[in-house]
Amino acid sequence: xxxxxxxxxxxxxxxxxxxxxxxxxxxxxxxxxxxxxxxxxxxxxxxxxxxxxxxxxxxxxxxxxxxxxxxxxxxxxxxxxxxxxxxxxxxxxxxxxxxxxxxxxxxxxxxxxxxxxxxxxxxxxxxxxxxxxxxxxxxxxxxxxxxxxxxxxxxxxxxxxxxxxxxxxxxxxxxxxxxxxxxxxxxxxxxxxxxxxxxxxxxxxxxxxxxxxxxxxxxxxxxxxxxxxxxxxxxxxxxxxxxxxxxxxxxxxxxxxxxxxx
Amino acid sequence: xxxxxxxxxxxxxxxxxxxxxxxxxxxxxxxxxxxxxxxxxxxxxxxxxxxxxxxxxxxxxxxxxxxxxxxxxxxxxxxxxxxxxxxxxxxxxxxxxxxxxxxxxxxxxxxxxxxxxxxxxxxxxxxxxxxxxxxxxxxxxxxxxxxxxxxxxxxxxxxxxxxxxxxxxxxxxxxxxxxxxxxxxxxxxxxxxxxxxxxxxxxxxxxxxxxxxxxxxxxxxxxxxxxxxxxxxxxxxxxxxxxxxxxxxxxxxxxxxxxxxxxxxxxxxxxxxxxxxxxxxxxxxxxxxxxxxxxxxxxxxxxxxxxxxxxxxxxxxxxxxxxxxxxxxxxxxxxxxxxxxxxxxxxxxxxxxxxxxxxxxxxxxxxxxxxxxxxxxxxxxx
Numbered sequence: 001x002x003x004x005x006x007x008x009x010x011x012x013x014x015x016x017x018x019x020x021x022x023x024x025x026x027x028x029x030x031x032x033x034x035x036x037x038x039x040x041x042x043x044x045x046x047x048x049x050x051x052x053x054x055x056x057x058x059x060x061x062x063x064x065x066x067x068x069x070x071x072x073x074x075x076x077x078x079x080x081x082x083x084x085x086x087x088x089x090x091x092x093x094x095x096x097x098x099x100x101x102x103x104x105x106x107x108x109x110x111x112x113x114x115x116x117x118x119x120x121x122x123x124x125x126x127x128x129x130x131x132x133x134x135x136x137x138x139x140x141x142x143x144x145x146x147x148x149x150x151x152x153x154x155x156x157x158x159x160x161x162x163x164x165x166x167x168x169x170x171x172x173x174x175x176x177x178x179x180x181x182x183x184x185x186x187x188x189x190x191x192x193x194x195x196x197x198x199x200x201x202x203x204x205x206x207x208x209x210x211x212x213x214x215x216x217x218x219x220x221x222x223x224x225x226x227x228x229x230x231x232x233x234x235x236x237x238x239x240x241x242x243x244x245x246x247x248x249x250x251x252x253x254x255x256x257x258x259x260x261x262x
Numbered sequence: 263x264x265x266x267x268x269x270x271x272x273x274x275x276x277x278x279x280x281x282x283x284x285x286x287x288x289x290x291x292x293x294x295x296x297x298x299x300x301x302x303x304x305x306x307x308x309x310x311x312x313x314x315x316x317x318x319x320x321x322x323x324x325x326x327x328x329x330x331x332x333x334x335x336x337x338x339x340x341x342x343x344x345x346x347x348x349x350x351x352x353x354x355x356x357x358x359x360x361x362x363x364x365x366x367x368x369x370x371x372x373x374x375x376x377x378x379x380x381x382x383x384x385x386x387x388x389x390x391x392x393x394x395x396x397x398x399x400x401x402x403x404x405x406x407x408x409x410x411x412x413x414x415x416x417x418x419x420x421x422x423x424x425x426x427x428x429x430x431x432x433x434x435x436x437x438x439x440x441x442x443x444x445x446x447x448x449x450x451x452x453x454x455x456x457x458x459x460x461x462x463x464x465x466x467x468x469x470x471x472x473x474x475x476x477x478x479x480x481x482x483x484x485x486x487x488x489x490x491x492x493x494x495x496x497x498x499x500x501x502x503x504x505x506x507x508x509x510x511x512x513x514x515x516x517x518x519x520x521x522x523x524x525x526x527x528x529x530x531x532x533x534x535x536x537x538x539x540x541x542x543x544x545x546x547x548x549x550x551x552x553x554x555x556x557x558x559x560x561x562x563x564x565x566x567x568x569x570x571x572x573x574x575x576x577x578x579x580x581x582x583x584x585x586x587x588x589x590x591x592x593x594x595x596x597x598x599x600x601x602x603x604x605x606x607x608x609x610x611x612x613x614x615x616x617x618x619x620x621x622x623x624x625x626x627x628x629x630x631x632x633x634x635x636x637x638x639x640x641x642x643x644x
Contacts, residue, residue, distance in 0.1 A: 085269055092273060200281050203311025203324030206273050 014165055016071040016185070018062040019123060020095065021116055021130035021142065023051040024079060024086050028135070034231045040106075041136075041231065048086050053131020055090065056198040057191035061161055062129050063094045064196060069163065071126075072096050076119055078112045080104045084214060091209035092201035098214040107224055113145035114222035120150050126185040127168070132157050132192040140190070147188040155187060159194035265559075271333045274326075278337035281310060290342045293468035294613055297460075299424055300345065300468060301382060307349060308379010312338075315353055317361055322374035328503075328565035332510040339514020340521070343617040344466040346514055347624075350507040351420035351469075352376070356383025359429045359500045360447060363488040372427060372447060384425030386416030386474050387497050394630045396431070396443075396494065401476060403432040403444060408483050410434075410446060412476040415458065418624075422472030423457030426450050430474070431493040445493035447485045454479030465616030502575050503568060504625045505582035509561040512585035512621040513554065519589075519596035519614040520550045526600050526609070543599055550592045557585035576638040583631035586621035593618040 026032070027047040035042045050059075062073045075090040076099045077083055087098050101115045120128055128147075133140040140156070147154030159178075160171035163185075172179045173192065201209075243251050255262045267275065285306055293300055307313055315331045317323025326334075331353065339346030357376040360383075361369060375381040392398045401414025412432050416422070428448050435442025448455050458473025488496055524547060527538035537543045560581040567574035596611040597604035604611045622628045 085272065088269065089273060089276070092277075200284075200310065201273070201277050202309065203274065203277075203315065203326060204319070206270060206277065207319075207325065209273070210270070 014069065014126070014163075014185075016065065016069065016126040016163070017124060018066060018071060018073045019120055019125040019128045020054065020059045020062050020073060020075045020090070021128065021146070022054045022059065022075045022077050022087065022090055023131070023134045024048040024077065024083055025051045025134050025136040032233065034233075038231050039228050048083070050086055050089055051131050051134045051136075052198075053133060053135070053191060055093070055131075057193065057195040058129035058131050058189075059090055059093060059095065060196035060199050061191060062127070063199075065127075065161075065163055074099060074123070074125075076101065076116055078103050078107065078115050078219075081216075087214060088209045089201065091212045091214070092205040093199050094201075094205060095212070097212055100214060100216050101219050102216050103219045108226045109139050109141035110145055110226070111222050111224045113142050113149055115219050116142075116146055117149035118220050119217065120146065127163075128152070128186070128188045130188070130190050132190045143188050143190040150188075153183055153187040155181070155183060155189045157192045158189050159192050161189065161191070161195060265562075267333065268329070270326075271330055274330055274333050275337050277310070278312070278334050281307070282338060282341040286338070286341050286345060290468075290610075290613070291607060293342070294344065295467075297462070297467045299348075299421075299470040301424055303345065304348060304352070304382055305379050307338075308377075312349060313352055313379030314357060314373070314377020316358060317373060317377040321361070321369060321377055323377035328506060328569050329562060332506065332513075332561060332565055335507060335510040336514040336517060339511050340518040342468070343511060343515045343518065343614065344468040346511050347466050347617075347620065348382075348420060348469040350504075350511055351385065352379075352383045354504045354507040355385035355420075355500060356425070356427070356429050358503060359385060359445065359496065360487065362500070363445065363492070363496050364447075368447070368484070368487070376427070381426035382421050382424055384419050384421040384428035384474065385500075386419050386422070386428055386430040388416060388418050390415065390417050394626065396497070397438045397440060399431070399433050399443065401430070401432045403434050403446065403481075405434075405483070406480070409480045410444075410483060410486065412446065412448070412454070412479040412481060414476055416474040416476075417458075418461065418471055419474050421470055422474045423460060424470050428455075428474060429487065430476070431497050432476075434490055434493070440494050441491040443493040443497075444490045445487040445496050446481050447487060448476075448479065448481055452479055452481060464619060465613070466620045467616075501625060502578050505578040505631070506561060506564050506568065508621055508625045509557065509564070509578070509581035509585035512582075512589035512618070513557050513561060515589040515614050515618045515621065516550070516554045516557065516585070516592040519593040519611050519618075520547075520554060522610050522614075523547065523550065523596040523599040526603070537599070546595050546599060550595055553588045553592060557581070557588045560584050576635055576643055579626075579631040579634040579638070582621075582626065583628050583635065586618075587628060589614075589618040589621045 027049050030046050033042040066073050073095045074097050075095045077087050078101045091098055099119055130143055144154050155170055157172050158170045159173050162169045166184050167182055169182050311324035312334055314323030315326050319325040335346055360372050376383050387396055389399050403410045403412045430446050430448050431443050434444040454477045456475050458475045461471040527543050528536050530537045564574050564577035564581040567577050593615040597615050600609055600611055603609050
């Protein structure tokens with residue numbers, strides 16, 4: 001191969017297949033409560049939204065890469081038919097198609113990772129993106145488990161992602177600094193703040209979302225490995241004591257005598 | 263019959279809410295205080311597709327229905343009713359008038375720019391001495407070869423200074439002849455066309471209201487919409503739809519004020535309990551909620567008739583009359599519930615109270631709506 005030809009190949013933008021895992025989480029203003037002896041989250045009257053890390057960073061960055069280089073963005077969700085309306089939002093933002101794995105009961109991270117693994121294996125995706133965590137359970141489990149199940153590398157907490165040819169350059173925020181690394185596709189990557197700007201779907205997107213494919217697939221039926229024994233709410237915040245700015249000595253006295261912090 | 267929001271409406275509401283929280287809410291009071299007309303925000307709303315909501319996609323619009331239009335207006339107006347007024351005037355009056363009565367060439371010329379929000383539209387019927395009595399308008403147009411020459415002025419015009427293009431109804435025939443008026447499209451920059459005084463208003467302060475002045479303004483005959491003499495009849499049809507949008511604007515104010523009042527009534531404690539637990543406040547909230555629901559039903563009923571192509575002059579007047587009165591009453595009750603805090607600008611109800619009054623005046627006063635309704639009833643449309 002001539003030098004020019006190999007140069008061309010390296011820099012040629014690759015048509016990529018992106019899979020973005022999207023989770024539904026309660027709207028951030030939801031009042032949290034539990035049922036069944038505090039073993040289950042109370043779904044009653046909960047407004048569900050796309051997990052912001054999945055939507056704002058993973059999905060939008062996948063769309064940006066697709067728009068720059070060509071490709072196809074599929075979103076995947078594990079859950080019941082009621083999720084379809086929220087999944088449509090991902091299509092309205094710009095995803096090309098959606099897959100919903102029809103799981104109706106409770107499922108832990110392992111069960112969800114196993115279900116997505118089955119879809120991911122057969123789909124031949126170049127990049128599988130997800131948020132760094134969901135804002136309800138904050139587990140950050142899924143990416144690692146999924147990567148292991150489908151035997152791909154996993155890059156976590158990425159704040160920047162660029163692709164040239166088959167190689168991605170990724171920035172990760174690490175304690176006190178940044179780590180820059182490269183990885184060849186395919187891989188699984190979890191996305192954090194900084195990767196993209198949230199997009200608001202436009203009216204055209206909303207209209208076209210109705211006609212984009214939302215394929216429902218039967219679950220593998222992989223069971224959960226964990227079960228919840230109990231949920232607990234954090235203790236209620238105690239009342240705030242206001243101290244006049246003219247009396248700093250009173251603050252010191254309270255911190256010393258009541259809070260016993262100094 | 264289905265009274266639920268469709269999946270589309272739910273998604274549109276969510277989208278507009280997200281946009282409004284980020285791009286509108288932080289600036290509402292600043293725009294209000296300084297009477298800043300936020301053209302840049304209207305351009306952004308255009309990118310979302312909200313400046314050509316009813317216009318088909320082929321002309322650069324969103325191709326949505328009146329139900330979806332109402333949904334979007336309510337969500338914008340809950341956050342800033344003044345901006346909602348601008349969106350409503352741009353969509354229902356200017357853009358819709360051109361779209362409905364223009365020929366294909368004219369549509370191609372103006373609609374894509376308006377529907378995308380690149381251009382802001384104005385619509386001029388009212389004059390200093392002729393409001394509801396438009397038949398006596400003094401603004402005249404005389405034909406001069408391939409041109410029409412317009413002389414006169416229009417006032418209380420939304421986007422009278424900043425509008426890139428205006429639909430103007432001018433007299434081309436006899437005084438009081440309903441077929442003696444014609445609709446013209448006048449582009450900004452046309453010699454003889456200028457913006458006049460910007461009004462300093464009680465409410466709706468970020469929405470620009472100004473005079474439009476025509477001084478030997480020469481407009482090519484290609485800018486006549488429909489037939490010469492059709493302008494007044496066209497305007498009346500446009501106002502039928504416009505009333506629905508003012509009803510939606512009214513609902514947005516009522517809902518915004520009501521939600522603020524509910525929140526406050528649950529949080530504010532007096533005599534050892536939230537004031538919502540006192541029947542005096544609870545009953546007020548009950549009245550507000552009931553009236554808002556009734557206003558919504560009337561408005562969606564008028565929209566439904568419009569979408570089915572039925573004549574809905576009476577229903578749109580019902581909706582506009584009732585919803586606008588409800589907006590004033592609910593905003594008034596909300597201020598009362600918030601008491602002293604309702605009277606200051608740190609809480610949103612003070613602005614809703616000021617903005618609401620426009621709704622019983624603009625695009626036909628409540629009295630004119632009653633006139634329209636009674637005439638329809640007496641014509642046999644019981």
